[in-house]
Amino acid sequence: xxxxxxxxxxxxxxxxxxxxxxxxxxxxxxxxxxxxxxxxxxxxxxxxxxxxxxxxxxxxxxxxxxxxxxxxxxxxxxxxxxxxxxxxxxxxxxxxxxxxxxxxxxxxxxxxxxxxxxxxxxxxxxxxxxxxxxxxxxxxxxxxxxxxxxxxxxxxxxxxxxxxxxxxxxxxxxxxxxxxxxxxxxxxxxxxxxxxxxxxxxxxxxxxxxxxxxxxxxxxxxxxxxxxxxxxxxxxxxxxxxxxxxxxxxxxxxxxxxxxxxxxxxxxxxxxxxxxxxxxxxxxxxxxxxxxxxxxxxxxxxxxxxxxxxxxxxxxxxxxxxxxxxxxxxxxxxxxxxxxxxxxxxxxxxxxxxxxxxxxxxxxxxxxxxxxxxxxxxxxxxxxxxxxxxxxxxxxxxxxxxxxxxxxxxxxxxxxxxxxxxx
Amino acid sequence: xxxxxxxxxxxxxxxxxxxxxxxxxxxxxxxxxxxxxxxxxxxxxxxxxxxxxxxxxxxxxxxxxxxxxxxxxxxxxxxxxxxxxxxxxxxxxxxxxxxxxxxxxxxxxxxxxxxxxxxxxxxxxxxxxxxxxxxxxxxxxxxxxxxxxxxxxxxxxxxxxxxxxxxxxxxxxxxxxxxxxxxxxxxxxxxxxxxxxxxxxxxxxxxxxxxxxxxxxxxxxxxxxxxxxxxxxxxxxxxxxxxxxxxxxxxxxxxxxxxxxxxxxxxxxxxxxxxxxxxxxxxxxxxxxxxxxxxxxxxxxxxxxxxxxxxxxxxxxxxxxxxxxxxxxxxxxxxxxxxxxxxxxxxxxxxxxxxxxxxxxxxxxxxxxxxxxxxxxxxxxxxxxx
Numbered sequence: 005x006x007x008x009x010x011x012x013x014x015x016x017x018x019x020x021x022x023x024x025x026x027x028x029x030x031x032x033x034x035x036x037x038x039x040x041x042x043x044x045x046x047x048x049x050x051x052x053x054x055x056x057x058x059x060x061x062x063x064x065x066x067x068x069x070x071x072x073x074x075x076x077x078x079x080x081x082x083x084x085x086x087x088x089x090x091x092x093x094x095x096x097x098x099x100x101x102x103x104x105x106x107x108x109x110x111x112x113x114x115x116x117x118x119x120x121x122x123x124x125x126x127x128x129x130x131x132x133x134x135x136x137x138x139x140x141x142x143x144x145x146x147x148x149x150x151x152x153x154x155x156x157x158x159x160x161x162x163x164x165x166x167x168x169x170x171x172x173x174x175x176x177x178x179x180x181x182x183x184x185x186x187x188x189x190x191x192x193x194x195x196x197x198x199x200x201x202x203x204x205x206x207x208x209x210x211x212x213x214x215x216x217x218x219x220x221x222x223x224x225x226x227x228x229x230x231x232x233x234x235x236x237x238x239x240x241x242x243x244x245x246x247x248x249x250x251x252x253x254x255x256x257x258x259x260x261x262x263x264x265x266x267x268x269x270x271x272x273x274x275x276x277x278x279x280x281x282x283x284x285x286x287x288x289x290x291x292x293x294x295x296x297x298x299x300x301x302x303x304x305x306x307x308x309x310x311x312x313x314x315x316x317x318x319x320x321x322x323x324x325x326x327x328x329x330x331x332x333x334x335x336x337x338x339x340x341x342x343x344x345x346x347x348x349x350x351x352x353x354x355x356x357x358x359x360x361x362x363x364x365x366x367x368x369x370x371x372x373x374x375x376x377x378x379x380x381x382x383x384x385x386x387x388x389x390x391x392x393x394x395x396x397x398x399x400x401x402x403x404x405x406x407x408x409x410x411x412x413x414x415x416x417x418x419x420x421x422x423x424x425x426x427x
Numbered sequence: 428x429x430x431x432x433x434x435x436x437x438x439x440x441x442x443x444x445x446x447x448x449x450x451x452x453x454x455x456x457x458x459x460x461x462x463x464x465x466x467x468x469x470x471x472x473x474x475x476x477x478x479x480x481x482x483x484x485x486x487x488x489x490x491x492x493x494x495x496x497x498x499x500x501x502x503x504x505x506x507x508x509x510x511x512x513x514x515x516x517x518x519x520x521x522x523x524x525x526x527x528x529x530x531x532x533x534x535x536x537x538x539x540x541x542x543x544x545x546x547x548x549x550x551x552x553x554x555x556x557x558x559x560x561x562x563x564x565x566x567x568x569x570x571x572x573x574x575x576x577x578x579x580x581x582x583x584x585x586x587x588x589x590x591x592x593x594x595x596x597x598x599x600x601x602x603x604x605x606x607x608x609x610x611x612x613x614x615x616x617x618x619x620x621x622x623x624x625x626x627x628x629x630x631x632x633x634x635x636x637x638x639x640x641x642x643x644x645x646x647x648x649x650x651x652x653x654x655x656x657x658x659x660x661x662x663x664x665x666x667x668x669x670x671x672x673x674x675x676x677x678x679x680x681x682x683x684x685x686x687x688x689x690x691x692x693x694x695x696x697x698x699x700x701x702x703x704x705x706x707x708x709x710x711x712x713x714x715x716x717x718x719x720x721x722x723x724x725x726x727x728x729x730x731x732x733x734x735x736x737x738x739x740x741x742x743x744x745x746x747x748x749x750x751x752x753x754x755x756x757x758x759x760x761x762x763x764x765x766x767x768x769x770x771x772x773x774x775x776x777x778x779x780x781x782x783x784x785x786x787x788x789x790x791x792x793x794x795x796x797x798x799x800x801x802x803x804x805x806x807x808x809x810x811x812x813x
Contacts (some may be wrong), residue, residue: 007724007738052561054458059558062592116594161595166605172655175693176603241594252591296558304561306725309738313722316747341559345721352653353747 005044011307014040014298022378028287029378033294037301044305056300060292060338062254063120067292067385068285069257070124073234075281076264078128079272082227087132088215095211098137102199105130106191109148112235113155115242116253117163119339119374119382122152125234128389136214138204141390146401147198149386153371153409154194156339156382158187161242164367167340168347174359182364182423186416190368194405226267234260284388291378299337308345316349323353324417327369328410335373336380342370357420365420368413372406375399465554465564469577471498471529471546472807474790476536478503483545486634487620487627494588495628497550499635500532501543502788508540509777509784512636512644512707513770516547517612517697519580520557522566522731523714523762524647526577527770530763530792530805540786543639548632548646549612551588551624553580562718566731568759569801572808579718579731583610589624599626600694613646616700636705642784643669643777644707646697647766651720652739652748652757656713660769661687663702663709669780670710673772680772680794682765708777712769714762715750722747734758760801764794 014036021032034053041049077083094101109130113122127148134144157164159180166176237256240248251259265274302308315326327350334342347366354362374382380395387398416423473480479501484491497516515528528546535542547553556562556579565576586592589610596609599619608614610625618629636644643666650657662670670686677684689698689709701709717723717736724730724738735756743752750757771791778785792805 050454050458051461051564054454055462055556055558056561118594163595163605166595166603166608170605170608175690177692249593249597250591253594254591299559300561303559304726306738309722309724309736313738313741316722316742317745349653349721349747352655 007306007310010040010044010305011302011310013043014301014307018298028290030287030290030292030294033291033298033378037294037297040298040301040305040307044301046301046304049301049304052300052304053297056296056298057293059296059300063338063381064289064292065254066118066257067120067124067289067381068282069254069261070121071281071285072278073230073257073261073264074124074128075277075284076261076272076274077231079277080227080230080264080268082231082264083129083132085227086129087136090133091136091211091215095208098203099195099200101133101137102195102203103192105134105147106151106154106195106199109151110155110158110187110191112238113152114158115161115238117156117161117166118253119149119152119156119371120385121238121253122155123148123382123385123389125231127152127386129231131386131389134199134203135390139199141392142397143198143401145383145386145390145392145398146405147194148389149375149382149398149402150194150198150405150409151191152382152386153374154187154191156374157183157368157371159183162364162367164339164343164347164370165363167343168351168363168366169359172348172351172359174351174363178360179364182361182416183367185423186364186368186413190405190409190412193408197405197408198401229267230260230264233263288379288381288384288388295337295379299341312345312349315346316353323350324414327366327417328414331366331369332372332376332406332410335370336376336378337373338379339370339373339381342373343367346370354417354420357417358424361420361423362417365413365416368409368416372409375402375406461564462555465556465578465580468553469575470809471532473500473532474534474536476502476790477532478537483628483631483635486638487631489620490627490631493624493627494551494554494585495549495624497545497547497628499543499545501541502535502537503541504537504539504787506539506787509642509774509781509786510541510543510640511774511777511786512543512545512632512639512641514545514548514632514644514646514697516545516553516580517549517646518582518648519547519549519552519578520560520562520582520719521647521649521716522577522579523649523716523759523766524712526568526759526802527647527763527766529577530767530797530802531770533807534790534792534805535788536790538787538789540784541639542786542788543635543641545632549580549584549625549628551584552582552610552612553578555581555585555587557581557583560726562726563728563731566728568732568806569803570806570808571803573810575806575809583607584612584623584625586610598695599629600700602694604695613648613697614695616695616697617704633701633704636701636707641705641707642781643773644697644701644705644709645770645773646701646709646711647770648711648713649716649719649762650713651722652715652717652750652752653720653722653742655749656687657715657749658683658685658765659687659711659713660684661689661698661711661713663689663698665702666708666710669708669773669776672776672780673769676772676776677768680768682768682794684765684769710773712766714765715752715757716762717752717756732759734762760797763802764797767792767797768794 017036515524592606615629619626698711
């Protein structure tokens with residue numbers, strides 16, 4: 005049986021199960037993986053299904069604990085208090101406020117290299133402020149999703165480049181300038197494109213009305229302590245501070261949630277909010293398990309190698325087209341997987357160019373994978389943060405910025421020989 | 428009536444839940460047994476030339492009784508001479524280095540000097556597989572009588588033994604890397620005595636090199652055929668002359684090597700940190716392993732042992748590879764033979780460059796014989812030895 009056949013059958017089965025029979029996406033992925041194993045003669049391949057299913061355990065734990073942390077902040081009243089504070093301070097300077105929201109929503113991504121962390125932490129802080137400024141909830145979700153992706157690409161921590169660098173023995177040095185050269189113009193453009201169109205200036209009376217509608221909390225500055233603790237721990241972790249670097253993101257988020265509960269134990273029912281947070285996260289977590297199974301069986305049946313080779317077989321002129329299509333598309337499985345499986349061969353295929361510039365540009369393209377369904381980590385969580393159930397409605401507003409990022413990054417790749425002289 | 432149907436529904440749901448729970452339990456049992464089976468170590472049968480076998484914790488006591496406390500095999504000659512360390516299994520998904528050291532352990536006799544062999548440098552990495560790579564858990568090789576089995580592990584330390592990964596990892600040499608690299612032994616040098624498990628292993632190896640006055644330290648690896656540093660001899664600058672001399676001999680023997688100087692800014696790797704932190708001459712050897720690459724077709728035992736893959740044949744025709752690759756593939760026997768030939772040549776030139784560091788041995792497995800006859804003459808029978 006040719007290597008591509010089980011993969012094609014798996015994709016077909018997935019669409020029939022998910023679209024035709026409306027089976028939950030995670031389960032549809034798991035069942036189509038099982039089918040792939042069976043038709044390729046590997047039997048039930050239980051070991052592979054479980055090994056793949058656990059492949060994203062780390063990501064799953066990060067998402068679950070970040071959701072618990074955000075739920076605890078929300079229940080403590082911190083999100084509303086923060087929105088009120090920012091609106092009072094900046095309501096006359098809407099562009100300044102928008103840009104500060106963009107930087108705020110990018111920040112955790114910059115220090116953790118994860119768009120999910122950015123969206124679920126400060127992205128969730130920025131969302132109510134943006135909506136109070138008049139941005140509709142879909143544009144708000146698109147704004148924080150794109151900010152999360154930019155945060156993931158921005159220095160100092162770009163895990164996508166680190167993964168590609170590990171594959172070609174390129175040390176993680178000299179990347180700050182090239183990455184900033186990609187991220188800063190995009191951040192300005194995204195803010196103006198998504199943010200400024202649709203945001204209204206607020207009159208003092210409107211502002212007072214909005215602020216009055218926000219629940220009042222008498223906890224004052226204590227509200228912000230858990231967030232400050234988590235941000236400090238995230239920064240210390242990125243600087244390899246002793247002990248903190250060993251904690252890992254799940255423990256940091258869980259610690260933040262427990263700290264919030266400790267401060268507001270009379271108001272918060274920790275077990276109930278944990279249950280609520282996990283219930284909301286469960287559909288996405290199950291998708292990650294399903295995707296893990298899918299990619300493992302795709303490799304087992306030879307489909308992964310066939311796919312990578314198909315893109316590498318493109319003539320040089322079409323290679324850039326292959327990069328533009330395959331890397332974001334593979335992000336449907338995982339942006340990090342895209343960097344590892346496709347990014348490394350693409351850097352090698354472009355071996356005559358500057359690897360630092362190439363990997364920086366490829367990371368911007370791979371990062372877009374976090375918008376690609378079914379996983380779409382940045383997009384799905386951004387939709388969840390604003391209470392939108394249909395992610396595709398959010399994706400509509402991400403398309404133009406994403407396309408712009410793609411073209412910009414391709415320009416960076418093509419202009420490599422010229423840019424080489426600048427950086 | 429309604430109450431009865433509700434009761435029936437409840438019973439139905441309870442039945443479904445219990446059934447699912449049992450199914451999950453069964454899957455956990457079956458897969459758990461499969462994963463745990465990787466903790467069973469494959470037998471290695473040392474030759475009569477073995478002088479001593481001990482654990483790496485000899486050089487770092489707090490490594491004792493940890494999953495990183497790997498075996499060290501010492502072959503000592505009657506006469507004093509040079510000291511050589513050969514490391515296999517730094518990356519347990521690169522079997523040529525592991526098997527080359529096993530073949531040496533099962534055949535070698537040393538007359539002069541000492542040879543230290545560590546076949547499974549990252550022992551923890553042998554206890555699991557890389558998720559998404561779908562590699563077999565074991566592969567099989569013909570022995571003098573019967574078949575021997577060996578584990579095909581992961582590039583990294585088992586997360587069960589070292590967890591969680593930091594978001595980013597700054598290694599003991601100060602290099603910033605992706606968090607998962609914190610479990611990569613060949614990024615953890617010079618290690619730390621109180622660091623992570625991987626860093627402790629790295630530290631203990633450095634202590635071995637220092638306290639045993641190792642003159643030549645060789646780290647055996649494999650890489651994907653699409654990787655630029657392939658079929659390479661990567662040398663620390665102090666080992667440049669030795670590597671250059673060995674290269675000429677190896678090429679005359681028909682083994683195509685290329686020399687690569689260890690990049691000074693790529694920190695944490697054996698060829699850099701062994702050379703910078705000890706007095707040993709440090710060399711790392713690479714061969715081409717198709718089962719290791721991103722372009723591989725179906726992962727299988729045959730792919731590991733025979734090294735044939737149609738995807739790589741196509742990739743070679745497209746000019747995407749850094750080694751010649753055709754329908755014959757690059758079998759494990761050839762990859763191990765390359766390592767053995769390079770180790771022998773390097774050891775021989777060590778004695779020529781520094782006569783007091785000469786190491787003499789007998790019963791060294793012949794690379795040419797290995798190429799012609801495969802592993803059978805060089806691996807002990809599992810039954811006979813028991």
